[in-house]
Amino acid sequence: MVDYELLKKIVEAPGVSGYEFLGVRDVVIEAFKPYVDEIKVDKLGNVIAHKKGNGPKVMLAAHMDQIGLMVTHIEKNGFLRVAPVGGIDPRTLIAQRFKVWIDKDKFIYGVGGSVPPHIQKPEDRNKAPTWEQIFIDIGAESKEEAEEMGVKIGTIITWDGRLERLGKHRLVSIAFDDRIAVYTLVKTAQELSETEADIYFVATVQEEVGLRGARVSAFGIDPDYGFAIDVTIAADVPGTPEHKHVTQLGKGTAIKIMDRSVICHPTIVRWMEELAKKYEIPYQWDILLGGGTDAGAIHLNKAGVPTGAISVPSRYIHSNAEVVDERDVDASVKLMVKVLEHIGELEI
Amino acid sequence: MVDIELLKKVVEAPGVSGYEFMGIRDVVIEELKPVVDEIKVDKLGNVIAHKKGNGPKVMIAAHMDKIGVMVNHIDKEGYLHVVPVGGVDPRTLVAQRIRFFTEKGERYGIVGHIPPHLQKPEDRKKAADWDTVVVDVGADSKEEAEEMGFRVGTIGEFAPAFTRLNENRIATPYLDDRVCLYTMIEAAKAIENHEADIYFVASVQEEVGLRGARVASYAIDPEIGIAMDVTFAKQVGDKGKIVPKLGGGPVMDVGPNINPKVRAFADEVAKKYEIPLQVEASPRPTGTDANIMQINREGVATAVLSVPIRYMHSQVETADLRDIDLTIKLAKHLLEELRPMDLTP
Numbered sequence: 001m002v003d004y005e006l007l008k009k010i011v012e013a014p015g016v017s018g019y020e021f022l023g024v025r026d027v028v029i030e031a032f033k034p035y036v037d038e039i040k041v042d043k044l045g046n047v048i049a050h051k052k053g054n055g056p057k058v059m060l061a062a063h064m065d066q067i068g069l070m071v072t073h074i075e076k077n078g079f080l081r082v083a084p085v086g087g088i089d090p091r092t093l094i095a096q097r098f099k100v101w102i103d104k105d106k107f108i109y110g111v112g113g114s115v116p117p118h119i120q121k122p123e124d125r126n127k128a129p130t131w132e133q134i135f136i137d138i139g140a141e142s143k144e145e146a147e148e149m150g151v152k153i154g155t156i157i158t159w160d161g162r163l164e165r166l167g168k169h170r171l172v173s174i175a176f177d178d179r180i181a182v183y184t185l186v187k188t189a190q191e192l193s194e195t196e197a198d199i200y201f202v203a204t205v206q207e208e209v210g211l212r213g214a215r216v217s218a219f220g221i222d223p224d225y226g227f228a229i230d231v232t233i234a235a236d237v238p239g240t241p242e243h244k245h246v247t248q249l250g251k252g253t254a255i256k257i258m259d260r261s262v263i264c265h266p267t268i269v270r271w272m273e274e275l276a277k278k279y280e281i282p283y284q285w286d287i288l289l290g291g292g293t294d295a296g297a298i299h300l301n302k303a304g305v306p307t308g309a310i311s312v313p314s315r316y317i318h319s320n321a322e323v324v325d326e327r328d329v330d331a332s333v334k335l336m337v338k339v340l341e342h343i344g345e346l347e348i
Numbered sequence: 349m350v351d352i353e354l355l356k357k358v359v360e361a362p363g364v365s366g367y368e369f370m371g372i373r374d375v376v377i378e379e380l381k382p383v384v385d386e387i388k389v390d391k392l393g394n395v396i397a398h399k400k401g402n403g404p405k406v407m408i409a410a411h412m413d414k415i416g417v418m419v420n421h422i423d424k425e426g427y428l429h430v431v432p433v434g435g436v437d438p439r440t441l442v443a444q445r446i447r448f449f450t451e452k453g454e455r456y457g458i459v460g461h462i463p464p465h466l467q468k469p470e471d472r473k474k475a476a477d478w479d480t481v482v483v484d485v486g487a488d489s490k491e492e493a494e495e496m497g498f499r500v501g502t503i504g505e506f507a508p509a510f511t512r513l514n515e516n517r518i519a520t521p522y523l524d525d526r527v528c529l530y531t532m533i534e535a536a537k538a539i540e541n542h543e544a545d546i547y548f549v550a551s552v553q554e555e556v557g558l559r560g561a562r563v564a565s566y567a568i569d570p571e572i573g574i575a576m577d578v579t580f581a582k583q584v585g586d587k588g589k590i591v592p593k594l595g596g597g598p599v600m601d602v603g604p605n606i607n608p609k610v611r612a613f614a615d616e617v618a619k620k621y622e623i624p625l626q627v628e629a630s631p632r633p634t635g636t637d638a639n640i641m642q643i644n645r646e647g648v649a650t651a652v653l654s655v656p657i658r659y660m661h662s663q664v665e666t667a668d669l670r671d672i673d674l675t676i677k678l679a680k681h682l683l684e685e686l687r688p689m690d691l692t693p
Contacts, residue, residue: 018604021693043571043607044647045693070603070631073591081589083631085604132587153591153627154602205693209604209633216647 002171002326006031006186008163011179014101016068016085017209019156020045022101024064028182028203035189036201046217047203051189055196055344059223059305060188060336061214061294062181062230063207066174067318069098069136069157074147078140080110082157083131086208090129092319097160100138102150110136110157159320169250169325176322178207180312180329181229188336197343204294211261214294218301225268225306225343226298229332231324232256232286232311247313249325252282253332256309259288261296267348268308275338282331286311306348310335350669350676351534352512354379358530359522360508362449364416364433365556367503368393370449372412372526376550379533384548394564395550399536403543404688407570407648408535408679409561409637410528411554411577415661416505417446419483422498426487428457430504431478434555440662442476445507446483450497456507457485506663516595516668523657523665525554528576531655531672535679544686551637561637565644571691572610573641573650576679578665579628581656592656594668597624598675599654605634605642607649608693614651614678617685623678626656649691653679 010031015024025047029039032049039049047064067086074080080100095114099107113135117125136157140146161174173179185201192199200221204213207230218226236248247254255272256264276283286309299307312332315323358379363372376395381387384397395412415434422428430446432438443461447454459481464472483504487493506521513519529550536548547568552560554577565573579601580586582593592599600606600614618625633639634652642650655675658666 018606018693021608041692042647043649043691043693044642046647070629072589072629072631083629085631154629206604212604212633212643215643216645220646 002329003187007183010183011163011173011175014099014158015064015066016156016158017065017206018085020064020205022104022156028064031186032189032201042217042220044213044216045205046213048217048221049189049201051199051201053196053198055198056224057198057221058340058343059200059202059218059221059226059298060185061202061204061217061226061228061298062185063178063205063213063294064182064203065205065208066158066177066179067208071151071153071155071157073153074143074151076143078138078142078146080136080138080146080151082134082136087318089318090131090134093134094129096320098136098157099160100136100151101156101158108138108149109160110138113137161320166323169327170323171326172321172323174320174322176314176324177231177317180231180314180324184229184312184329184332184336187333188340191333191337192340195341195343197340199340207294211292211294211297214297218298218305222302223305225346226295227307227336227339228293228295228298228309229336230293230309230311231314231317232288233317234313234315237315246288247284247286247311249313249315249323250327251284253328253335254284254286254311254313256286256295256311259292260290261292262299262307262309264295264308265306265348268306268346271346272308272335272339275342276335279334279338281334281338283335350672355527355530356510358533359510359520359526362505363412363414364503364505365413365553368412368552370503376412376529376533380536380548383537390564390567392560392563393552394560396564396568397536397548399539399546399548401543401545403545404572404686405545405568405570406572406574406683406686407547407549407565407568407641408532408574408576408683409549409551409564409641410532411525411552411560411637412529412550413552413555414505414522415555416503419498419500419502419504421500422490422493424490426485426489426493428483428485428493428498430481430483435661437661438476438478438481441481444663446504447507448498448502448504450502451499452497455485455496457483457504460484509663513666516670517666518669519664519666521663521665523667524578524660527655527657527667527672528578531675531679532576534676535683538676538680539683542684544683546683554637558637558640562640565641565648569645570648573638573648575636575638575641575650575652577636577652577654578657578660579654580660581658583658592626592628594656594658594666595670596626596656597671598678599626599628599656601628601630601634601652603630605630605638606651607691609689609691610649610651613689614682617681618678621677621681623674625678
């Protein structure tokens with residue numbers, strides 16, 4: 001069972017890449033505080049929470065940034081033109097509600113306009129919108145009015161999303177990518193018992209624009225081992241053949257073998273599988289051909305870092321309605337706890 | 349006031365990516381040496397000029413490399429076939445002059461053009477590509493071209509064509525990024541009192557992947573990194589997407605690549621000295637040296653200071669002298685006013 005209140009705080013706080021300070025950073029600091037010895041925020045905004053130990057130095061990373069939009073210019077008639085921060089499909093913006101972040105913890109609403117079917121040409125009905133057709137309507141009648149409302153070039157926008165339960169075991173929310181992993185990281189810190197490991201829990205920034213936070217935090221930490229926690233694709237939905245599911249909801253945590261940014265250290269992959277078997281933690285494999293994770297930046301740090309990763313399977317990622325299964329979340333926490341408790345036994 | 353003679357000299361000095369030693373490097377050293385404490389050239393060819401201070405360590409970088417072409421084949425009729433170094437649009441080369449730097453000195457070549465009389469109607473709609481861009485250097489055979497000094501690897505760039513359009517506007521190849529390099533040099537000369545420990549870097553190989561800034565920032569290990577690079581100004585065909593305009597003053601980005609504290613400091617300084625400052629949204633890591641500087645070592649608080657230009661990566665890049673002048677002032681004041689500050693975003 002997930003800690004619903006904690007998860008809600010973590011997923012609903014704003015924090016688009018480079019703008020994690022708008023909300024999520026403080027939530028993360030607060031959440032880690034009881035379980036670690038030291039917390040610092042670096043020059044890019046990474047939260048680095050250190051639980052001291054005399055064993056191997058381990059870096060665990062989950063990125064706290066989310067994809068979003070940035071205002072690029074304001075039209076004379078008050079509409080906002082936007083560009084994606086991270087990978088956004090413009091089709092996910094039509095007829096959506098948005099939060100336009102005027103300041104830390106302060107927003108106004110906006111909507112992604114759509115063309116009513118009544119006035120669409122038949123040939124346009126089958127076409128996906130392009131970025132040039134996307135605009136956000138904040139109710140302003142002029143550029144001046146939009147500016148009075150606090151909107152500027154560079155203003156950050158997120159979907160108006162929230163956490164809800166879905167069926168018996170499932171959850172739906174904005175930003176499960178990668179806040180479900182940030183939650184996993186916090187729960188791991190919370191549930192950890194005895195370990196000799198010298199642990200750095202890092203809520204990284206700017207993963208969605210190129211694994212940038214993980215790169216600089218890994219440089220500073222200089223870990224012996226690295227682990228990333230992220231979401232992976234669960235394409236176990238109608239119309240997708242089984243061999244293209246990547247993972248399935250409810251089948252356990254996904255141990256990463258490879259994605260476009262990293263080939264996980266094979267010894268770590270095997271060792272994680274043994275741990276999962278030993279402690280009866282449900283697991284599946286994650287081989288993802290598109291997309292990368294912080295593991296990609298960590299394993300290339302300095303002279304190289306043996307790195308592994310786990311993923312929480314998620315449907316509909318990079319949308320306002322990402323879905324995960326809480327049993328997979330629980331399994332992910334359990335496996336990360338065991339990894340840290342046994343890290344002294346790992347031989348590379 | 350902009351020193352047109354020096355600007356022209358900086359713009360026209362040779363230096364395609366990786367070949368900055370062909371001219372621009374010495375110009376930079378000559379200009380910066382008298383106004384800094386130490387100057388050195390690193391193993392990639394970056395010029396690193398240190399003006400010492402006890403305050404925050406700041407690296408300010410303008411890249412001195414240019415886009416250009418490299419000869420990859422000389423055919424038996426004496427024509428040169430070339431490949432781009434950096435982002436050259438082959439359409440900009442048709443019927444243009446190219447200045448080559450051969451073993452036997454400077455030589456010009458021209459890119460031929462098929463007379464409209466001889467073109468088929470369907471060919472008229474086709475854009476030039478790297479297969480059709482062929483350079484004529486006046487040779488009738490491979491041997492003659494080689495005799496003139498050409499060989500595989502010979503470097504070429506757009507021929508100089510510095511043009512004053514009117515009182516305020518200039519058009520020339522290579523405002524990217526020589527206008528910012530000039531601006532940085534003038535700012536270095538203008539600085540009076542400063543606390544900051546300043547490293548002026550004329551970086552190499554930006555156009556082929558931010559390579560010079562990568563190694564220079566590793567060596568310098570700055571707290572703050574400012575890239576000076578050109579950005580887009582409103583122009584025909586921009587579909588209303590471009591916000592900054594020529595004559596509107598310097599431009600500074602906002603976005604994940606920009607440290608908000610440094611950016612807010614820049615706003616304050618611009619306000620204090622009544623310098624109009626234009627804003628540009630950069631939702632992705634910028635295509636400037638600030639991109640690589642930000643992820644140096646444990647992370648650097650970065651910003652980008654830009655002179656807006658039209659027609660980037662062409663022979664007619666256009667800038668406004670008032671923007672250049674104001675950018676020099678802003679760069680000078682930013683460096684003079686810099687004090688230790690909390691750089692946490």
